[in-house]
Amino acid sequence: METRFYQARDLDIERIARDVEAIFHAQGYQAQRIGNREQMIVQIRKGGDLEALIGMQAAQTITLRSAPGGIVAAIGAGQWIDKAAIGVMGLFLWPLFLTAGAGVLRQASLESQIVSTLDSIILQHRSDVHIGPVPPHMQGYTQPHPQSQPAPQQAPHGKLECSNCHAENDYDDFYCSQCGKPLAVRQQHCPQCHAAVKADAAFCTKCGTTLPASKK
Structure with a gap:
């Protein structure tokens, strides 16, 4: 060309x-x-x-x-x-x-x-x-312009601090390992596509993956 x-x-x-x-x-x-x-x-x-x-x-x-x-x-x-x-x-x-x-x-x-x-x-x-x-x-002017794809969201990781005793807990913990108090409410993510999902959702609205039951 x-x-x-x-x-x-x-x-x-x-x-x-x-x-x-x-x-x-x-x-x-x-x-x-x-x-x-x-x-x-x-x-x-x-x-x-x-x-x-x-x-x-x-x-x-x-x-x-x-x-x-x-x-x-x-x-x-x-x-x-x-x-x-x-x-x-x-x-x-x-x-x-x-x-x-x-x-x-x-x-x-x-x-x-x-x-x-x-x-x-x-x-x-x-x-x-x-x-x-x-x-x-200007090289982009010589190529087709495909629709831009959204960047995949990264899965959350790291530690979560207890607001009661300030102990560090794993991010996927729901209760503090030291004082037993509920940890702060945080955004849940789909394990398949990592899209944000509601805490009580049974399925991911982005990819249809069945979500694990929330811990009580």
């Missing part, structure tokens, strides 16, 4: 994507674009259904994302068919298997052509644009 950072203000992502699509349409490629002013995706391919079947179809995907001070672009091979299935067929039809390799070479050639075309289009839009690698702090 090729990545670029186009550093310039007021670059119009939608217009750039439209220009890329138009240029490759004029060259006989199939092209489509989707997205908005914050992110555009342009897909380009050449070849009909027969070429797609035997792995000769070159396909590329361009992702343009708005970033602080410019645009981050990522260009890489696209998947228009399931080539894993072609790989299985190639065990029996070796000529088809060889053409899949030729398709990879065509994809590499198309990627280089797209990068050059994209550079030219953006330079036409803003002649003062600075073209360079994506800065380290």
Whole structure:
């Protein structure tokens, strides 16, 4: 995958994507674009259904994302068919298997052509644009944005001080080992996922684990 950072203000992502699509349409490629002013995706391919079947179809995907001070672009091979299935067929039809390799070479050639075309289009839009690698702090713009996962809560541990005689007790004790007084009420946690649970709960509301009966 090729990545670029186009550093310039007021670059119009939608217009750039439209220009890329138009240029490759004029060259006989199939092209489509989707997205908005914050992110555009342009897909380009050449070849009909027969070429797609035997792995000769070159396909590329361009992702343009708005970033602080410019645009981050990522260009890489696209998947228009399931080539894993072609790989299985190639065990029996070796000529088809060889053409899949030729398709990879065509994809590499198309990627280089797209990068050059994209550079030219953006330079036409803003002649003062600075073209360079994506800065380290912007690498996230070249990757998908999965939903963030909450950090797992840690199981409680340590000692619990008795408010009556100030003796130290284990955290999971309910009564003081020295004076027998009830220890301070504290938050209970699920032994499986460590989520906070009510003291009288029979099941964890987060993972469904059966909770141990409270000590009386």
